Amino acid sequence: MNENKKELILEVINLKTFFPIKKGILDFKKNYVKAVDNVSLEIKAGETFGIVGESGSGKSTLGKSIMRLVKPTSGTIKVRGKDITSLSKNEMFPIRKDVQIIFQDPYSSLNPRLTVGKIVSEGMYLHKVCNEIEIKERLKEIFEKVGLSEFHINNYPHEFSGGQRQRIGLARALALNPSLIIADEPVSALDVSVQAQVINLFMDLQEEFQLSYMFIAHDLSVIAQICSKIGVMYLGNIVEITDRKTLFKNPQHPYTKALLSSIPMPNPQSRKKQHLLIKGDIPSPTNPPIGCKFHTRCPHATKLCSEQMPVLKEIDKEHQVACHLV
Amino acid sequence: MNEVALEIKNLSVEFHLRGKKVKAVSNLSWKLKKGHTLGIVGESGCGKSVSSLAILKLIPDPPGKISSGSILHEGKDILKMSDKNIRNLRGKKISMVFQEPMTSLNPLMTIGKQISEIIDRHFNLSKEQTYEKAKNILDLVQIPDSDRWLNGYPHEMSGGMRQRVMIAMALVCEPTVLIADEPTTALDVTTQAQILALLNNLQKKLGTAVVMITHDLGVISETADHVIVMYAGKKVEEANVIDLFKKPKHPYTQGLMRAIPNLEEISKNVSKPKRLEEIKGIVPSLHDLPAGCSFANRCSFAMEKCKKVTPNFEEKSSGHWASCFKDFD
Numbered sequence: 001m002n003e004n005k006k007e008l009i010l011e012v013i014n015l016k017t018f019f020p021i022k023k024g025i026l027d028f029k030k031n032y033v034k035a036v037d038n039v040s041l042e043i044k045a046g047e048t049f050g051i052v053g054e055s056g057s058g059k060s061t062l063g064k065s066i067m068r069l070v071k072p073t074s075g076t077i078k079v080r081g082k083d084i085t086s087l088s089k090n091e092m093f094p095i096r097k098d099v100q101i102i103f104q105d106p107y108s109s110l111n112p113r114l115t116v117g118k119i120v121s122e123g124m125y126l127h128k129v130c131n132e133i134e135i136k137e138r139l140k141e142i143f144e145k146v147g148l149s150e151f152h153i154n155n156y157p158h159e160f161s162g163g164q165r166q167r168i169g170l171a172r173a174l175a176l177n178p179s180l181i182i183a184d185e186p187v188s189a190l191d192v193s194v195q196a197q198v199i200n201l202f203m204d205l206q207e208e209f210q211l212s213y214m215f216i217a218h219d220l221s222v223i224a225q226i227c228s229k230i231g232v233m234y235l236g237n238i239v240e241i242t243d244r245k246t247l248f249k250n251p252q253h254p255y256t257k258a259l260l261s262s263i264p265m266p267n268p269q270s271r272k273k274q275h276l277l278i279k280g281d282i283p284s285p286t287n288p289p290i291g292c293k294f295h296t297r298c299p300h301a302t303k304l305c306s307e308q309m310p311v312l313k314e315i316d317k318e319h320q321v322a323c324h325l326v
Numbered sequence: 327m328n329e330v331a332l333e334i335k336n337l338s339v340e341f342h343l344r345g346k347k348v349k350a351v352s353n354l355s356w357k358l359k360k361g362h363t364l365g366i367v368g369e370s371g372c373g374k375s376v377s378s379l380a381i382l383k384l385i386p387d388p389p390g391k392i393s394s395g396s397i398l399h400e401g402k403d404i405l406k407m408s409d410k411n412i413r414n415l416r417g418k419k420i421s422m423v424f425q426e427p428m429t430s431l432n433p434l435m436t437i438g439k440q441i442s443e444i445i446d447r448h449f450n451l452s453k454e455q456t457y458e459k460a461k462n463i464l465d466l467v468q469i470p471d472s473d474r475w476l477n478g479y480p481h482e483m484s485g486g487m488r489q490r491v492m493i494a495m496a497l498v499c500e501p502t503v504l505i506a507d508e509p510t511t512a513l514d515v516t517t518q519a520q521i522l523a524l525l526n527n528l529q530k531k532l533g534t535a536v537v538m539i540t541h542d543l544g545v546i547s548e549t550a551d552h553v554i555v556m557y558a559g560k561k562v563e564e565a566n567v568i569d570l571f572k573k574p575k576h577p578y579t580q581g582l583m584r585a586i587p588n589l590e591e592i593s594k595n596v597s598k599p600k601r602l603e604e605i606k607g608i609v610p611s612l613h614d615l616p617a618g619c620s621f622a623n624r625c626s627f628a629m630e631k632c633k634k635v636t637p638n639f640e641e642k643s644s645g646h647w648a649s650c651f652k653d654f655d
Binding site: 054055075099161163178191192194195196197199200204218219220221222224225238244248258260261262264265267268269270277279281282294304313 | 355356369370484485486487514515516517518519520522523541542543544545546548550567568569571572580581583584585586587588589590592601602603604605608609
């Protein structure tokens with residue numbers, strides 16, 4: 001199929017999510033944490049879009065804003081062409097069936113008082129996807145799909161390991177037959193050997209059900225493994241967005257380069273003499289630098305960078321970078 | 327230079343939980359040469375942290391118990407020392423950096439106070455000298471504006487800075503051995519690279535021997551000279567870092583290496599995401615370890631014998647040890 005003809009599942013246009021900070025009751029001057037600042041992206045059917053960034057870059061808030069779990073300040077979110085940005089709770093209800101989310105922490109995202117069978121089937125009851133007998137059948141089927149046995153259905157979350165819990169999270173999301181799953185750091189709490197199992201499961205299920213994923217992670221190697229298109233976030237902005245090949249072969253933004261170079265390679269012979277170290281920490285999002293937000297840590301920063309914020313510009317087909325120097 | 331800074335011999339640590347005996351570490355031995363870095367790698371529950379806590383006798387007893395073995399430092403067995411002597415050792419000769427920089431600093435004390443506490447404990451210095459020493463060590467770990475931070479509190483700092491403070495506290499007495507237990511796991515990659523570079527520089531400057539405990543093979547390959555792979559409380563492979571990554575000789579190590587997404591390979595072959603090679607199943611519970619080789623039920627090479635007899639830890643090639651019946655060339 002031609003790439004361009006694939007259906008657009010998700011379209012995010014100039015999304016902003018700001019959180020107000022109040023200093024005191026008499027202080028009327030409101031300040032904002034710009035958690036997501038002017039983010040635009042598209043996810044096509046069957047595509048895996050990766051969002052990568054360090055803590056505080058706003059990647060989780062972006063995921064939650066798309067799910068309308070936090071209220072976006074402005075911008076547009078379209079699911080299959082339908083604008084969902086300002087739908088009411090009731091109007092959102094059918095959309096939630098189509099867009100599901102999986103959270104990072106498999107220990108706190110499952111209700112400890114429900115059996116995992118209940119957790120997984122709750123959505124099916126709510127959305128009345130089928131009758132009770134069919135739900136039970138489907139439950140078994142889904143459990144099998146995610147690599148759990150049907151004997152587990154009546155167990156409670158505490159009886160499972162981290163990897164199994166993440167499978168339950170995936171089962172819960174899959175139960176409603178969604179077209180898009182937003183996965184917020186789904187493997188970062190898992191051990192290496194289990195992480196590989198869960199990543200493989202994600203890839204297998206995608207092939208079987210033609211799912212689209214938005215995969216949020218801080219680990220570029222995980223993102224590289226699974227995503228076809230990748231957006232790099234820094235302090236609420238997407239600074240570079242491109243396909244996987246270009247990102248690794250020809251990264252343009254200094255931050256992307258630094259991220260790539262910071263990853264320790266499991267090959268002692270190519271032990272790098274010197275990593276491309278960037279100085280300092282990510283600045284506080286309450287008080288981001290003026291101009292390019294990265295200029296305080298950027299090795300190539302010029303005067304222009306500290307004055308004017310660069311916009312995302314297309315430098316190649318499907319390759320956008322927000323940097324003055326590119 | 328090939329003197330031994332720290333040696334562990336046949337260390338076993340047990341925990342008595344609800345009447346059950348759990349062997350967290352069994353029969354672990356290793357040697358750390360002066361100025362070298364020993365990497366200990368393994369997944370959660372493999373005993374890597376417990377064995378390092380045992381070095382400084384930090385295992386809570388009960389429920390924990392060091393049931394056998396010896397830990398030799400400068401010719402003396404730490405496990406036979408009196409509590410008072412161990413207290414003189416901790417922080418002075420052997421010190422530790424923990425994983426969680428958020429919780430291992432005291433939130434009610436200024437950074438300066440926390441550092442000078444250690445200096446006061448081990449040296450007899452005047453107030454000014456203590457302050458000077460604390461300031462110097464903060465400069466050494468590259469905390470900008472060290473004068474100001476001596477009066478600052480941990481909550482004002484970022485994760486990376488807190489970990490720098492932890493390293494400063496560990497190195498202020500210039501110990502011979504530094505145990506770093508997942509020092510960068512809670513940090514972002516760019517910060518991780520900074521901290522690893524810092525540790526590396528300080529190690530060169532001070533000649534400290536480092537025990538680097540981590541689950542991340544990438545971190546191991548960047549820092550360690552010699553590596554131990556642990557699984558279910560036992561050492562399953564040991565070699566120098568080049569040999570280990572070139573030709574891992576235990577199926578578990580091989581599996582681990584294939585299970586991590588390899589960026590070098592991905593950037594070469596970019597057409598379609600490939601499946602990762604996974605290790606089937608999960609780490610067995612330490613409550614009831616299977617008979618024979620603990621890895622047998624997840625191993626693709628497992629034979630009948632593996633499920634009955636525990637393989638010996640033997641030298642497969644020069645300086646490269648593994649506990650497996652099969653020989654991998």
